[in-house]
Amino acid sequence: MRFRLTDDQRALRKGVRELLARRFGREALRAAVDAPGRLDRTLWRALGEAGFFALRLPEADGGVGLGLPEAVLVFEEAGRALLPGPLVATHLAAGSVPGAAHGETVVAAVDGELAEWLDAADVVRGDASGAVPLRSVDPLTPLHRVPATRTDPWSALAGTGDVAAGTAEPVAGTGNPLAGVPGPSGGASGALLGCPDPLAVLLTAAEQLGTAGRVCELAVEHARAREQFGRPIGAFQAVQHLCADLLVRAETARAAVYAAAVTADPADIAAARLLADEAAVRGARDCLQVHGGMGFTWEADVHLHLKRAWVRAWRAGGSARSEELLAAALAG
Numbered sequence: 001m002r003f004r005l006t007d008d009q010r011a012l013r014k015g016v017r018e019l020l021a022r023r024f025g026r027e028a029l030r031a032a033v034d035a036p037g038r039l040d041r042t043l044w045r046a047l048g049e050a051g052f053f054a055l056r057l058p059e060a061d062g063g064v065g066l067g068l069p070e071a072v073l074v075f076e077e078a079g080r081a082l083l084p085g086p087l088v089a090t091h092l093a094a095g096s097v098p099g100a101a102h103g104e105t106v107v108a109a110v111d112g113e114l115a116e117w118l119d120a121a122d123v124v125r126g127d128a129s130g131a132v133p134l135r136s137v138d139p140l141t142p143l144h145r146v147p148a149t150r151t152d153p154w155s156a157l158a159g160t161g162d163v164a165a166g167t168a169e170p171v172a173g174t175g176n177p178l179a180g181v182p183g184p185s186g187g188a189s190g191a192l193l194g195c196p197d198p199l200a201v202l203l204t205a206a207e208q209l210g211t212a213g214r215v216c217e218l219a220v221e222h223a224r225a226r227e228q229f230g231r232p233i234g235a236f237q238a239v240q241h242l243c244a245d246l247l248v249r250a251e252t253a254r255a256a257v258y259a260a261a262v263t264a265d266p267a268d269i270a271a272a273r274l275l276a277d278e279a280a281v282r283g284a285r286d287c288l289q290v291h292g293g294m295g296f297t298w299e300a301d302v303h304l305h306l307k308r309a310w311v312r313a314w315r316a317g318g319s320a321r322s323e324e325l326l327a328a329a330l331a332g
Contacts, residue, residue: 003258005073012066013073019050020081026301032084033304037142039085039106039120048103052078052087053094057101063094068199072206072261079210079280079312082304084140086117088203088315089125097123110146111196111315118144138307196317202260202269204315205276209257211305211312212250212279215287218302219243222291233290242286253279267329270322277319280309 005013023046032040047053055071057063071091078087089109090100099105100123108117110126118128119142131144220243223234233239253275260272284306288295295302313319 003255003262009070009073012070013077016050016052016074016077017080019046020077020083024081024083029082029301029304033139036139037119039117041106044085044106045103048101053091053103054101055091057095061095062101068202068264069258069261071203072257075203075206076210076213076257079207079308080214081210082140082301082308086121087207088200089116091203092197092199093123093125097125109200111200112317113146114314115144115146116141116311118142136311138304138311140304140308141311143311196321198264198266198269201273201316201322202257202264204312205253205257205260205269205273208273208276208280208309208312209250209253211309212246212253212276212283215280215283215302215305216243216246216250218305219246219287219290226292239290242290246283246286249275249279249283267326270326270329273316273322274319274326277309277313281306281313284309 023043028040028043032038051064052074054063055066055074056068057065059065075087075091086106086108090103090105090107092109093105093107094101097105097107100107105122106117106120107123107125108115108121108128110124110128110131114134115124115126115128115131118124118131119133126146128144128146130147134143134145136143220234223239223243224232226233228236234243253272256268256272256275260268284302288302288306291300291302294300
């Protein structure tokens with residue numbers, strides 16, 4: 001399929017990128033890192049005024065009247081900027097929860113047995129009674145454990161407020177997406193969950209695509225600027241291969257995510273999610289490798305992309321659920 005963005009779609013993407021650069025640049029990002037769990041309501045309302053949450057609502061209902069492909073472009077930019085908050089949940093609630101469309105109401109959702117941003121939310125979709133906070137690998141994403149309603153490998157962890165043991169299954173070839181945090185990122189617990197909302201899966205994949213593209217840019221910029229032995233490290237073949245792999249994974253995921261936004265087919269969405277998870281997590285790891293020792297420092301932004309990609313890989317049923325849906329569709 002030959003897929004090209006229209007002039008309006010390119011203008012939308014550019015406008016969102018410029019808005020986020022003004023309202024959530026690196027200084028604001030670092031301020032959010034230093035104040036974990038605090039949601040900037042002024043920024044949230046600014047997103048609402050810009051139509052971020054009401055993007056797919058009909059104009060007759062006060063929305064922007066655009067479609068799923070445009071929403072994917074917007075969420076890709078949000079992922080690129082590491083924009084915090086329950087973006088997907090609030091966007092999906094825009095047509096049913098008063099105030100969500102305009103950023104006046106923050107909506108969180110229970111996702112399996114974990115939930116994000118419960119303390120900052122005005123409305124929680126799903127049963128979050130008895131939820132307890134968890135240690136999150138991502139300083140920008142506060143997590144809560146929701147008590148188990150079924151018997152599964154994680155039920156013994158219910159009621160623990162600070163989990164240091166227990167792991168989630170890894171995304172293939174990427175390492176552990178949520179070390180120290182239980183959840184349905186794969187394995188048996190992921191298979192026990194109900195079918196996730198395909199739109200939540202696709203918008204999460206779009207955020208992952210944003211991270212994949214951004215870490216590719218960061219790796220190439222560093223490879224051009226950093227010098228060793230009197231020449232840029234990008235002149236060395238090993239670094240060139242890492243950067244090439246970053247680009248290939250990002251562009252493969254981009255084609256899949258954009259196509260799934262057009263078809264809205266559950267199997268296409270599942271495939272796009274798997275490719276986007278791999279592009280984000282492995283891309284961030286490779287970007288960290290290109291940066292070398294400085295990539296591991298708190299001052300560098302690379303680790304924030306990696307940690308956010310890990311958390312997103314858990315969402316909406318995790319990779320295992322998408323693998324099951326895709327396998328069922330292929331088996332026919």
